Amino acid sequence: MDRTTEEKIYEAARRIFILKGMEGARMQEIADEAGMNKALLHYYFRSKENLFKSVFKDTFSKFFVKVKDTLSSEVSAKEKLIAFIDNYINLIQANPYVPQFIISEINRDPKVLKTLMFESGIEPQKILDLLLNGVHSGNLSKLDPRHIVISLLGMLVFPFVARPLLQMVYFNDDREAYDRFLNERKEVVKNMILKFIEA
Amino acid sequence: MDRTTEEKIYEAARRIFILKGMEGARMQEIADEAGMNKALLHYYFRSKENLFKSVFKDTFSKFFVKVKDTLSSEVSAKEKLIAFIDNYINLIQANPYVPQFIISEINRDPKVLKTLMFESGIEPQKILDLLLNGVHSGNLSKLDPRHIVISLLGMLVFPFVARPLLQMVYFNDDREAYDRFLNERKEVVKNMILKFIEA
DNA sequence: TTTTGGTTTAACCATCCGGTTAAACATGGG
DNA sequence: CCCATGTTTAACCGGATGGTTAAACCAAAA
Numbered sequence: 001m002d003r004t005t006e007e008k009i010y011e012a013a014r015r016i017f018i019l020k021g022m023e024g025a026r027m028q029e030i031a032d033e034a035g036m037n038k039a040l041l042h043y044y045f046r047s048k049e050n051l052f053k054s055v056f057k058d059t060f061s062k063f064f065v066k067v068k069d070t071l072s073s074e075v076s077a078k079e080k081l082i083a084f085i086d087n088y089i090n091l092i093q094a095n096p097y098v099p100q101f102i103i104s105e106i107n108r109d110p111k112v113l114k115t116l117m118f119e120s121g122i123e124p125q126k127i128l129d130l131l132l133n134g135v136h137s138g139n140l141s142k143l144d145p146r147h148i149v150i151s152l153l154g155m156l157v158f159p160f161v162a163r164p165l166l167q168m169v170y171f172n173d174d175r176e177a178y179d180r181f182l183n184e185r186k187e188v189v190k191n192m193i194l195k196f197i198e199a
Numbered sequence: 200m201d202r203t204t205e206e207k208i209y210e211a212a213r214r215i216f217i218l219k220g221m222e223g224a225r226m227q228e229i230a231d232e233a234g235m236n237k238a239l240l241h242y243y244f245r246s247k248e249n250l251f252k253s254v255f256k257d258t259f260s261k262f263f264v265k266v267k268d269t270l271s272s273e274v275s276a277k278e279k280l281i282a283f284i285d286n287y288i289n290l291i292q293a294n295p296y297v298p299q300f301i302i303s304e305i306n307r308d309p310k311v312l313k314t315l316m317f318e319s320g321i322e323p324q325k326i327l328d329l330l331l332n333g334v335h336s337g338n339l340s341k342l343d344p345r346h347i348v349i350s351l352l353g354m355l356v357f358p359f360v361a362r363p364l365l366q367m368v369y370f371n372d373d374r375e376a377y378d379r380f381l382n383e384r385k386e387v388v389k390n391m392i393l394k395f396i397e398a
Numbered sequence: 399t400t401t402t403g404g405t406t407t408a409a410c411c412a413t414c415c416g417g418t419t420a421a422a423c424a425t426g427g428g
Numbered sequence: 429c430c431c432a433t434g435t436t437t438a439a440c441c442g443g444a445t446g447g448t449t450a451a452a453c454c455a456a457a458a
Contacts, residue, residue, distance in 0.1 A: 005405080005406090020307075021222075023220075023222040023223055024222055024307065026444090026445070026446090027445075027446060027447085028444095028445075028446095036406085037406060037407055037408085038407095038446090038447090039406075039407070039408085039447085039448080039449090040405080040406065040407090041446095041447095042446085042447060042448080043405075043406080046447095047446080047447080048445095048446065048447090100302070100303075100306055102364075103299070103302075103360055103361055103364070104299075104303055106361075106363045106364050107299055107360070107363060108219075108223065110363040110367075113363060113364065113367055114367070117367065117368070124368040124369070128369070143387070144380075144383070146369050146370075146380065147380075147383070147384070147387045149369075150354075150357065150358050150365060150369075151353075151354045151387070151388070151391060153357060153361070154350075154353035154354045154355075154356065154357030154358065155349075155350045155353045155354060156353075157353065157357060157361075158349065158352060158353030158356060158357055159349050159353065161302055161306070161360070162302055162305075162352070162356075164305045164306060164309040164312060165301075165302070165305050165312065166349060168309075168312055168313070168316065169316070169323040170323070170327070170345050170348075170349075171345075181343075181345065181346075184343070184346070185346070188342070188346045188350070189350070192350060192391075192395050195394065195395050196391050196394050196395060204435080204436090225414090225415070225416090226415075226416060226417085227414095227415075227416095235436085236436060236437055236438085237416090237417090237437095238417085238418080238419090238436075238437070238438085239435080239436065239437090240416095240417095241416085241417060241418080242435075242436080245417095246416080246417080247415095247416065247417090
């Protein structure tokens with residue numbers, strides 16, 4: 001518990017922003033969550049906008065840096081793909097609200113993306129390379145690999161961002177049942193993707 | 200142009216809410232969009248909450264009623280599936296911001312869902328039936344059909360809700376290129392799903 | 399012990415925003 | 429023509445909210 005005031009504020013802000021977004025979050029609420037006086041938020045971060053950008057930038061890039069790690073090891077393309085799926089679901093499960101947070105915020109203000117892509121050295125092309133290099137069976141050579149990447153991401157991310165809806169509609173709002181379902185996902189998605197690529 | 204004041208307000212509200220969400224929308228902005236005095240919004244809809252719920256309820260159920268239509272004709276299960284994919288992409292293309300709107304709002308306040316599911320006679324089970332009945336080849340009998348439905352929805356919806364990010368990262372922010380990509384999606388998704396089901 | 403610097407606090411400010419109100423306006427019936 | 433009813437408007441209200449300020453606090457240097 002030797003975190004500085006600034007760190008406590010930042011972490012509280014992160015929790016609140018991820019849950020409620022820029023528009024839904026209140027500076028007072030963040031101050032309460034941090035157990036600090038509201039003026040301190042401005043003392044350390046000057047404005048809400050500033051604090052938010054700081055949080056968003058970190059959250060966004062951390063989420064993509066970890067993706068990058070997955071793809072840097074020296075194994076076959078197929079193994080990389082499998083590792084990617086495992087790790088990505090693990091990552092989302094550890095941060096279940098982050099995808100919805102990112103999607104919401106880039107829709108609210110797509111401008112921030114432009115500055116973000118430069119500042120953080122993110123190379124999303126990497127995921128494409130994974131699919132381009134190495135995997136060259138039937139369908140892939142014909143098909144734009146972006147279709148596969150986006151299908152893959154959709155299959156992985158959608159169950160998390162649409163959780164309240166899906167859990168209610170297809171699982172009688174049973175939290176645990178839905179959690180079990182999400183755990184099964186790894187194998188199912190691997191299966192679907194590999195079946196398609198190798199077909 | 201013989202719409203009533205109430206209709207003009209409602210339609211303006213629909214546009215604004217879908218674009219900016221409940222929290223991002225301003226009553227004054229809706230009034231301006233409708234070309235009406237702000238007090239009229241309260242005259243006809245009493246409160247922002249009310250106006251929003253009215254819009255959300257309609258938008259939500261219309262989006263699912265149309266899905267239902269797709270599935271009621273008398274053709275083979277496979278043809279139904281193909282028709283569903285076609286119609287669903289058409290539906291989203293005609294209302295590209297609606298999925299993100301719905302997802303955002305149910306995450307912000309999942310409670311409204313409960314009341315909504317009763318009031319509107321929506322039967323999301325229908326999509327499941329489509330897959331359960333009729334399609335009985337290899338994988339399907341073993342696999343929870345909800346995995347397939349959710350994969351399918353993910354593949355269809357994700358390219359729209361994550362558009363700003365994907366368009367920038369994978370298409371150099373070229374709007375037209377991304378539109379072309381979205382048009383290709385129908386065939387690609389059909390292909391992927393059928394390949395998996397029939398494998 | 400006093401001074402000096404950063405840190406923390408309560409009180410305050412200005413603006414935004416949802417909502418209200420009372421008066422003006424329009425229209426159709428008597 | 430006048431009244432009754434529904435509609436529209438400008439002005440206003442109060443609370444919420446992001447942000448500021450000046451004073452209090454505290455620890456380390458001198």
